Amino acid sequence: MGCERYRKYVGAFADGELEVKENLEFLEHVKMCPACAARVDEVATMKGVLQRVYAKVEPSESLRQRVAESLGDASADYRHRPRSGWSVQLRRLVVPVAMAAALIFAVVIWPSVDRFRPRPGSVTVVTGRIVSDVRAQHTACLGRSGGTHQAADLPLDVVGISNVLSRELKLRVLAPDLRSLGFRLVGADRCGVRGHSGAHVLYQALKKDAYLSIFTVGRLPEVVTTSNAQIFDVFVSDGGPLAVLGWHSDKASYLVCGDLPKSELLGLADQIRFADADTQDPTEPVFVRRDGD
Amino acid sequence: MGTETGQGNEDARTRFERVAMPHFDVVLRMARVLGTGEAEAEDLVQETFTRAFSAFDRFELRTYGARPWLLRILHNVFYTMRTRAKRRPTLLDDVDFDHFADELDEHASEPVSADSVDWDQFDGEIKTVVAALQPEYRTVLLLWALEGLSYKEIAEICGCALGTVMSRLYRARQLVGRALRNYASQRKLNVERFN
Structure with a gap:
């Protein structure tokens, strides 16, 4: 055909x-x-x-200044924008009620809600490890799953890694870019899991000696066929909390590895998933690391 | 009352700068590609951020974040400016998604290799080709390539249907690919990849 x-x-x-x-x-x-x-x-x-x-360009200071000045003008216009009578009346009514409601919420409701709220700011990444340790951990973790590690011959940029793997695997592979989350790319190792090739993309936190590994592969068939399950598999080592989590977005599948409790890996996976989709509300913190244990 | 309002606006300005200004370079890059020169690009950027700030209390696209929101404003500003200048872009013959494969370039996968390419010249050629695209194609192509947006997000920004995004993207990629193959062919290059 x-x-x-x-x-x-x-x-x-x-x-x-x-x-x-x-x-x-x-x-x-x-x-x-x-x-x-x-x-x-x-x-x-x-x-x-x-x-x-079309590499990104650094805006000139004069342009920044020009825009800042125009924002200043707009701000002044905004302040002097006439308000309609009804909106002023409504504001007078609503503001005190809203303040009272906020106070009640803060004092009475919030403490109990907060207990059950996912805590994106409380994820702990592997701390105090050097790259070779984390790689050894991957080997121990994924090797049991049928994977094989190969030479580290991948380029050191996420686009390059994505392109190489996509080309080789004839699949769409997307290495997540975590720079906006305060990480820099420090290494990439080829790896296979369950017969599917991919790569560990290793990130280092900029502000502390913490490492994070994301295993990036193309769409795994088992992920696609169970598309309702965001987390499709968990491997737990015999002696500890070493785990691998996998999930998929529209574009790729990811595994996150680390010797973290599963609950924390789940939280981490959530954050990376949101960051990858770039769907987060920019007014909300995306990823705040807790100091290492 | 005046003080209270002023304080509120001061917060809005600070918040706007926190949310929107990190995307300054993204907006500038797209503006440069859309505009006909540096002056027009800077006008586009200024107008985009001014309008964004004015509309900040009605900030839309929260689902997608500030970047697509700013790009949509940029898109609208660009077309408004073009309309004012009575330089309306010509209407596109958008391809029907179900049939656009009929127009496929049969030489699409002709192999090419990167032996002796003058990369500066090559980059210049790409910019020329992209600049020659009609704005509708150029916008979709660059939102896809540079900003990594989903088709849905691009459709939101451009105010068109998902199928239109796909057909424009297809056509734009086809035109750029064809131009680059011509470039390689004219120089008798045997190029396997362009990167």
């Missing part, structure tokens, strides 16, 4: 935008069709090229 009917899905597949059924269908096709696989590569390549060509 010709591949014309699949070609319109090339871009959406490369971008991880296909629905599960279409994705599986395309995946089956692309395994047997080098031409479509090459087109998938081309899409990923073009993206990388455009990112390189």
